[in-house]
Amino acid sequence: MFWTALPRPRCKGDTRARLIRSVAWPTFVALLLLPSSLLAQPPAGRGGPPVILPDGPGKSDVQSACTTCHGLGQIANSWGNTKAGWEQVFSSMVVLPPGQRDAVAGYLATHFPERPKPPVVTRPGPAKVDIQEWLVPSLGSRPHDPLWSHDGKLWWAGQWANVLGRLDPRTGAMKEFPLKTPRSGPHGLTEDRSGQIWYTGNSAALVGMLDPNTGTVTEYPMPDPAARDPHTPIFDQKGRLWFTLQQANMVARLEPKTGEIELATMPTPRSLPYGMVVSSTGVPFVVLFGTNKVASLSPESMEVREYPLPNAETRPRRIAITSDDVIWYADYARGYLGRLDPQTGAVKEWPSPSGPKSQPYGMAVAKDVIWYSESAVRPNTLVRFDPKTEQFQSWVIPSGGGVVRNMMATPEGNLVLACSGVNRVALVTVK
Numbered sequence: 001m002f003w004t005a006l007p008r009p010r011c012k013g014d015t016r017a018r019l020i021r022s023v024a025w026p027t028f029v030a031l032l033l034l035p036s037s038l039l040a041q042p043p044a045g046r047g048g049p050p051v052i053l054p055d056g057p058g059k060s061d062v063q064s065a066c067t068t069c070h071g072l073g074q075i076a077n078s079w080g081n082t083k084a085g086w087e088q089v090f091s092s093m094v095v096l097p098p099g100q101r102d103a104v105a106g107y108l109a110t111h112f113p114e115r116p117k118p119p120v121v122t123r124p125g126p127a128k129v130d131i132q133e134w135l136v137p138s139l140g141s142r143p144h145d146p147l148w149s150h151d152g153k154l155w156w157a158g159q160w161a162n163v164l165g166r167l168d169p170r171t172g173a174m175k176e177f178p179l180k181t182p183r184s185g186p187h188g189l190t191e192d193r194s195g196q197i198w199y200t201g202n203s204a205a206l207v208g209m210l211d212p213n214t215g216t217v218t219e220y221p222m223p224d225p226a227a228r229d230p231h232t233p234i235f236d237q238k239g240r241l242w243f244t245l246q247q248a249n250m251v252a253r254l255e256p257k258t259g260e261i262e263l264a265t266m267p268t269p270r271s272l273p274y275g276m277v278v279s280s281t282g283v284p285f286v287v288l289f290g291t292n293k294v295a296s297l298s299p300e301s302m303e304v305r306e307y308p309l310p311n312a313e314t315r316p317r318r319i320a321i322t323s324d325d326v327i328w329y330a331d332y333a334r335g336y337l338g339r340l341d342p343q344t345g346a347v348k349e350w351p352s353p354s355g356p357k358s359q360p361y362g363m364a365v366a367k368d369v370i371w372y373s374e375s376a377v378r379p380n381t382l383v384r385f386d387p388k389t390e391q392f393q394s395w396v397i398p399s400g401g402g403v404v405r406n407m408m409a410t411p412e413g414n415l416v417l418a419c420s421g422v423n424r425v426a427l428v429t430v431k
């Protein structure tokens with residue numbers, strides 16, 4: 001079937017979240033248990049249960065319009081919506097002729113109405129933010145990582161459209177740069193000192209460099225076939241590119257002068273190295289999403305040191321660092337913000353405003369204040385935590401966010417966000 005050839009890069013946690021949601025929706029659990037021989041649709045996710053749709057007017061329109069990029073699990077495992085809400089959700093993914101749009105929205109609102117979501121809790125506080133969002137040109141592109149470049153442009157990795165995009169927030173002008181290897185799954189983004197944009201080609205096991213002036217892409221393949229899933233990239237002070245390789249359980253160091261890539265395997269099996277930062281002294285720190293640990297690497301020997309986090313259930317997904325070289329992590333599994341002092345190993349944790357199921361995810365530090373998004377609540381939130389007062393403040397993201405997988409601070413202390421499921425990028429101006 002043709003859909004098997006399409007790229008459907010997934011992160012492990014996504015699949016788990018969908019399975020949890022589907023369990024809460026008994027009608028669909030019943031449908032999911034039907035034998036696969038009756039099914040004409042792609043599975044919900046990697047190894048996930050297949051999904052069939054209930055009969056009703058508009059069903060065939062949904063089947064033809066909504067399965068080219070992903071399985072019907074995206075619909076079955078969603079929180080449902082009103083008719084207008086459904087139109088808004090899929091208009092960032094596909095443009096349909098008015099008749100079909102109406103049939104699809106009507107069908108979805110009938111069979112997938114809104115259902116109770118985890119509560120969104122916002123907290124008042126001293127900061128003011130202005131959140132501006134832009135729909136990006138390639139529909140359904142799943143903007144994964146945002147990047148603020150030195151010349152004040154907002155970049156994004158259009159993971160499912162195989163493009164890097166660039167927005168000038170002053171004029172709203174956008175340009176998408178096609179990449180070289182088809183379906184490479186551009187994921188993480190970072191910029192080098194000369195303004196070249198580097199990305200991880202998650203689905204094609206490569207790292208790429210885009211010259212924004214010419215559109216030329218240079219690719220660096222992995223030196224070892226075991227080095228799958230290049231994930232989050234970051235430069236150190238010596239201009240070397242470090243990146244995590246989640247499924248390969250590795251961290252890599254690339255020397256741009258020679259193109260040489262060196263690999264280090266994490267001591268804990270299947271520890272899923274995920275977000276990464278570099279300390280003021282050039283030490284890379286990594287969160288291990290498959291276990292309750294943070295790790296650091298010696299900048300030259302790449303020797304790994306692990307820092308256990310106290311709760312066995314903790315699954316740190318993203319990481320940030322303050323100017324005092326203290327590590328902050330978003331505990332996706334438990335809904336906590338954590339602080340690790342690598343000097344002493346001491347850990348302190350605070351429950352996220354929207355609670356244990358809020359799935360804190362994309363994260364950044366701006367002017368020594370911690371920012372992150374609660375990715376499981378609908379709409380997603382933007383959360384601010386001031387380490388001095390230990391107080392949270394939070395806002396909803398106007399577009400809903402659709403899972404904010406990463407964010408980055410600008411030198412002015414503002415933030416850029418990639419809103420993956422709603423196909424948008426955001427600039428948060430902090431006052």
Ligand code: HEC
Nearest residue numbers: 065066069074075078090093094139140141142402420421
């Ligand atoms: C051009 C590609 C594309 C098409 C066509 C498409 N989608 Fe999507 N859709 C996406 C992407 C990308 C995501 C984000 C998936 C992810 O992050 O795992 C998504 C996610 C979703 C979600 C989950 C959103 C959330 O907030 O969790 C729903 C629901 C959805 N799609 C419904 C639809 C429906 C209904 C249609 C048909 C009318 C459709 N999609 C067609 C690309 C597409």
